[in-house]
Amino acid sequence: MLDQTRQRLATAGLAVLLLSIPLVVRDSYYLHLFIIAGIFVIVALGLDLIVGYVGQLSLAHAAFFGLGAYASALLSLRLQWSMWIGLPAAALITGVVAFLLGWVILRTRGHRFIIITVAFAELMKLVATNWVDVTRGFMGLPGLQIPNLYVPGIGAIDITSKERFYYVVLAGAVITFVLCRKMVRSSIGRAFVLIRENEVLAESLGISAFRYCMIAFVTGAALAGAAGSLYAHYVGFVSPDLFNFSYVTIMLIMVILGGKGTLIGPALGAVIFTFLPELLRDASHWRMIIFSVILIVTTLFMPRGIIFPIIEHLVPKRWRTRHASAS
Amino acid sequence: MQTHKLFRMIVACSAISGVAVAVAQEPVRIGVVQPLTGPVAYDGNIYVNTVKMLVDAMNAKGGVLGRKIELVVEDGACNPAQSVNAAEKLVVREKVVALLGAFCSTSTAAMMEVAKKYKIPHITGISTAAQLTEQGNPYFFRAVATTPMLGEAFGGALPAAVKAKRFAFLVLNDDWGRSMASSYPKSIERAGGQIVATEYFQQSELQFLSVITKIKGSNPDAIILSANTQQAVGLSKQIRELGVTVPLIGEGSWTSDSYIKLAGPAAEGVYGLVEYVYTIDTPINQAFVKDFRAKLNENPSKFAGAAHNAINIVIDAIRRAGSTDSEKIREALKKADYNGIVGNIKFDDKNQAYGQSVYLAHVKGGVPEVVTTAKIAKP
Amino acid sequence: MEILGQHLFNGILIGCAYALIAIGLTMIFGVMNIANFAHGEFYMLGGFIAYYLVSLVGLNYYLALPAAVVLVVVLAVILQHSIFRRLRDAPLMTTTLVTIGLSILLEHVALMLWGPQPQSIPTPFPTKPLSFFGIYTTPLYLFSMAVTAALIVVGHLVIRHTSMGKAMRATFQNKEASALVGIRIDRIYMLTFAFGAALAAAAGAVLGGFIPVEPTAGGIITLKAFIVVILGGLGSFVGAIVGGLLLGIAEALGAGYMPTGWKDAIGFFAVILVLLFRPDGIFKRA
Numbered sequence: 001m002l003d004q005t006r007q008r009l010a011t012a013g014l015a016v017l018l019l020s021i022p023l024v025v026r027d028s029y030y031l032h033l034f035i036i037a038g039i040f041v042i043v044a045l046g047l048d049l050i051v052g053y054v055g056q057l058s059l060a061h062a063a064f065f066g067l068g069a070y071a072s073a074l075l076s077l078r079l080q081w082s083m084w085i086g087l088p089a090a091a092l093i094t095g096v097v098a099f100l101l102g103w104v105i106l107r108t109r110g111h112r113f114i115i116i117t118v119a120f121a122e123l124m125k126l127v128a129t130n131w132v133d134v135t136r137g138f139m140g141l142p143g144l145q146i147p148n149l150y151v152p153g154i155g156a157i158d159i160t161s162k163e164r165f166y167y168v169v170l171a172g173a174v175i176t177f178v179l180c181r182k183m184v185r186s187s188i189g190r191a192f193v194l195i196r197e198n199e200v201l202a203e204s205l206g207i208s209a210f211r212y213c214m215i216a217f218v219t220g221a222a223l224a225g226a227a228g229s230l231y232a233h234y235v236g237f238v239s240p241d242l243f244n245f246s247y248v249t250i251m252l253i254m255v256i257l258g259g260k261g262t263l264i265g266p267a268l269g270a271v272i273f274t275f276l277p278e279l280l281r282d283a284s285h286w287r288m289i290i291f292s293v294i295l296i297v298t299t300l301f302m303p304r305g306i307i308f309p310i311i312e313h314l315v316p317k318r319w320r321t322r323h324a325s326a327s
Numbered sequence: 328m329q330t331h332k333l334f335r336m337i338v339a340c341s342a343i344s345g346v347a348v349a350v351a352q353e354p355v356r357i358g359v360v361q362p363l364t365g366p367v368a369y370d371g372n373i374y375v376n377t378v379k380m381l382v383d384a385m386n387a388k389g390g391v392l393g394r395k396i397e398l399v400v401e402d403g404a405c406n407p408a409q410s411v412n413a414a415e416k417l418v419v420r421e422k423v424v425a426l427l428g429a430f431c432s433t434s435t436a437a438m439m440e441v442a443k444k445y446k447i448p449h450i451t452g453i454s455t456a457a458q459l460t461e462q463g464n465p466y467f468f469r470a471v472a473t474t475p476m477l478g479e480a481f482g483g484a485l486p487a488a489v490k491a492k493r494f495a496f497l498v499l500n501d502d503w504g505r506s507m508a509s510s511y512p513k514s515i516e517r518a519g520g521q522i523v524a525t526e527y528f529q530q531s532e533l534q535f536l537s538v539i540t541k542i543k544g545s546n547p548d549a550i551i552l553s554a555n556t557q558q559a560v561g562l563s564k565q566i567r568e569l570g571v572t573v574p575l576i577g578e579g580s581w582t583s584d585s586y587i588k589l590a591g592p593a594a595e596g597v598y599g600l601v602e603y604v605y606t607i608d609t610p611i612n613q614a615f616v617k618d619f620r621a622k623l624n625e626n627p628s629k630f631a632g633a634a635h636n637a638i639n640i641v642i643d644a645i646r647r648a649g650s651t652d653s654e655k656i657r658e659a660l661k662k663a664d665y666n667g668i669v670g671n672i673k674f675d676d677k678n679q680a681y682g683q684s685v686y687l688a689h690v691k692g693g694v695p696e697v698v699t700t701a702k703i704a705k706p
Numbered sequence: 707m708e709i710l711g712q713h714l715f716n717g718i719l720i721g722c723a724y725a726l727i728a729i730g731l732t733m734i735f736g737v738m739n740i741a742n743f744a745h746g747e748f749y750m751l752g753g754f755i756a757y758y759l760v761s762l763v764g765l766n767y768y769l770a771l772p773a774a775v776v777l778v779v780v781l782a783v784i785l786q787h788s789i790f791r792r793l794r795d796a797p798l799m800t801t802t803l804v805t806i807g808l809s810i811l812l813e814h815v816a817l818m819l820w821g822p823q824p825q826s827i828p829t830p831f832p833t834k835p836l837s838f839f840g841i842y843t844t845p846l847y848l849f850s851m852a853v854t855a856a857l858i859v860v861g862h863l864v865i866r867h868t869s870m871g872k873a874m875r876a877t878f879q880n881k882e883a884s885a886l887v888g889i890r891i892d893r894i895y896m897l898t899f900a901f902g903a904a905l906a907a908a909a910g911a912v913l914g915g916f917i918p919v920e921p922t923a924g925g926i927i928t929l930k931a932f933i934v935v936i937l938g939g940l941g942s943f944v945g946a947i948v949g950g951l952l953l954g955i956a957e958a959l960g961a962g963y964m965p966t967g968w969k970d971a972i973g974f975f976a977v978i979l980v981l982l983f984r985p986d987g988i989f990k991r992a
Contacts, residue, residue: 122974
């Protein structure tokens with residue numbers, strides 16, 4: 001009872017905090033970072049379903065992000081589709097591609113799975129680079145725009161300013177979070193964890209690992225595709241750089257250091273690891289050295305990531321509610 | 328924010344207390360986005376060091392409008408997303424009045440959207456992809472000839488200059504290389520040459536054996552290339568190692584000191600199609616080369632030349648505008664009539680530079696000698 | 707015909723290097739059960755250290771190459787002691803993430819030490835090309851081919867005929883049984899890891915004479931080596947050799963007769979097909 005009130009209070013506080021960011025943060029450079037962070041929250045939550053919940057290390061996540069960005073950009077530039085149709089279309093296309101890929105690779109496990117996901121990501125990059133007639137290769141696709149938002153009763157609202165686009169991204173991130181929470185707290189989520197912890201047992205209970213891995217894989221990819229679409233329209237430009245291996249590394253850092261297998265962790269991880277690289281801009285080599293060392297140390301010694309242990313260290317026990325590790 | 332500004336003013340005031348009041352104003356801040364890390368970092372650093380050197384010299388002579396010039400440099404890493412972040416930061420947080428950069432055309436394309444959004448004049452001296460100025464972005468200026476302009480100016484002269492008929496293209500797979508392969512052939516064919524092969528290589532490649540072998544199979548009399556220093560070194564060495572002896576004609580870093588030093592004997596006899604070469608025989612250029620050598624210990628490359636043009640054109644515009652208001656600077660830039668190291672530069676109605684000279688240089692004994700000069704016509 | 711011959715020659719030249727790098731990767735995988743995503747960094751470091759020793763220290767070229775290999779082996783021993791030892795019996799997710807982290811770390815340390823520019827190792831060989839029946843090459847290319855081929859043979863002999871090699875193969879086949887008959891597993895891990903790193907470093911040092919080395923070179927080399935290892939079958943020594951040559955030749959011919967941008971796609975595409983239809987490699991009998 002007390003717990004529940006406390007949790008509601010915390011949620012309300014967080015909501016006020018998130019909603020007031022554009023009112024408090026007048027510096028549009030920081031606002032820009034908050035928008036990027038929001039987009040990466042969606043990406044990280046999707047990756048967490050695959051890596052954290054069903055326990056499959058996919059290195060194709062940046063490729064799905066890039067695929068969504070390209071799909072949405074091409075639909076917008078060639079067919080003049082607005083982002084409001086382009087975004088679900090990008091998520092759908094990415095989901096279908098993930099389904100086809102998953103259908104062939106989710107029967108394999110272990111090293112083979114990881115290496116095929118890398119090969120797939122590299123192939124996607126080669127397509128973006130070499131299919132010049134469609135993707136314009138390294139020249140990329142410029143000139144994407146943020147459309148008006150139509151609200152019944154009010155009409156068209158211009159959301160191109162950062163203050164307004166922030167709320168669009170925030171809505172996207174919150175919807176994703178709620179959706180993912182619903183999923184992991186349902187029987188699907190329990191099946192995920194059982195497969196991660198003991199696949200043989202899960203199969204003997206009649207839970208098809210293939211089927212649930214597919215659900216996580218396709219959902220995660222579709223979220224990455226939707227985030228890619230948001231990103232493409234916000235930045236206004238897509239190029240094959242989106243497929244670089246470094247993007248998948250930073251996504252993994254968000255999830256692993258944030259705390260895989262929880263939802264709050266990767267979401268916080270996405271915010272922290274969007275801001276940290278920018279704040280450490282002047283020390284660009286050092287920052288990657290620091291990140292990689294943290295990644296190694298965290299993976300070896302702190303399987304729960306770094307955020308929860310730090311919180312537990314700082315916050316006295318009686319103040320803590322049962323955090324989202326109720327996976 | 329307000330306190331930040333106030334703090335800066337206090338620092339600025341206390342730093343120069345005792346100096347004439349006219350100087351006790353905030354400096355004029357110019358933002359520079361160049362790749363300081365990544366594959367073209369070497370050339371990006373040359374650009375930044377040149378601008379720094381020139382700005383120091385200007386400040387020693389009193390700066391502009393009685394104020395000091397302050398450079399704020401950010402790393403764009405030749406990556407569009409990072410260049411956008413850098414430009415955002417420069418405009419919003421550092422309050423620069425003009426932007427210089429970026430290096431790679433894709434990064435410049437992404438960055439010019441930021442310039443447009445905040446209405447800040449933006450000049451590039453390096454990115455040559457034609458479509459940048461075709462978009463009609465009123466805040467974007469290009470102080471260098473596009474690749475099609477170079478092709479138009481020189482393509483016709485190539486068959487005679489290198490005594491060749493069959494030309495092969497071996498160019499970078501990006502907008503630069505692709506626009507070379509689409510714009511040079513017209514003028515080459517008009518002059519009686521023919522194109523026998525067109526091959527592309529990737530940005531990250533350093534091993535070109537297969538693609539060179541393929542070009543060799545087409546039996547060309549001369550190979551036209553686009554590459555910056557590192558790939559130019561690998562390409563020219565490996566071309567010679569596979570027994571191909573025909574003349575090489577390159578856009579990019581083919582006449583720079585660093586290329587000639589690293590490529591060694593493979594650089595001998597190479598032709599460079601360049602927007603700037605340090606052997607230009609004019610007093611203003613010789614003075615620049617002298618300062619550059621004294622300060623940075625090598626001969627200025629075309630990136631140093633690009634930096635010289637860009638910073639001088641901006642400062643000249645600020646001086647003529649008599650203000651650091653970005654709208655006034657933009658108007659002054661439109662009316663630019665600047666005489667610099669490559670001759671006179673004006674901007675057309677799409678803000679594309681014309682009137683300057685471009686050069687065909689031939690590397691002999693490690694020194695690039697100017698063979699032919701052409702003027703960029705008004706498009 | 708000469709052009710075809712030249713393509714084949716190029717393919718074998720690069721293929722030998724692929725094979726040499728992949729041998730180490732496949733052995734580390736077979737013996738330690740670790741997919742080492744940092745393996746390409748040993749190639750990169752071998753090249754950079756050789757460059758450093760020749761260009762900046764002024765060491766003789768023929769001394770610098772083995773010295774670079776020794777230094778990389780020292781690094782490998784340190785890494786084995788500090789990190790890889792802890793990865794014994796660790797889950798796949800852990801080993802992969804740690805090696806990915808390690809590859810980023812080594813790449814950026816190299817960037818700090820040597821800067822972003824690719825560098826060529828100065829060699830004492832004349833640069834004038836030699837021609838055999840219309841196929842062009844240089845003394846350096848021939849030297850590189852000879853060294854990589856010789857090291858492949860040496861590697862094979864070590865694995866087949868020394869007690870160390872036998873112990874490695876035994877560990878690969880059955881860890882518990884090997885431990886029971888008195889093989890010191892820790893020592894075998896150390897030897898395998900150092901041996902694999904040495905071969906990759908040697909490839910980097912030799913090829914660095916004509917393919918400039920750069921800090922970011924490790925990533926693509928790792929991926930190529932994985933392709934080879936999968937083509938040849940995870941853990942198979944002979945498979946790595948054949949797979950390496952096959953990939954080198956396929957890429958050379960692919961680049962020669964189709965748009966060159968797609969050259970790298972051959973390997974990735976082949977990997978997906980092989981893993982789906984012949985998951986134990988193309989040479990394993992069903």
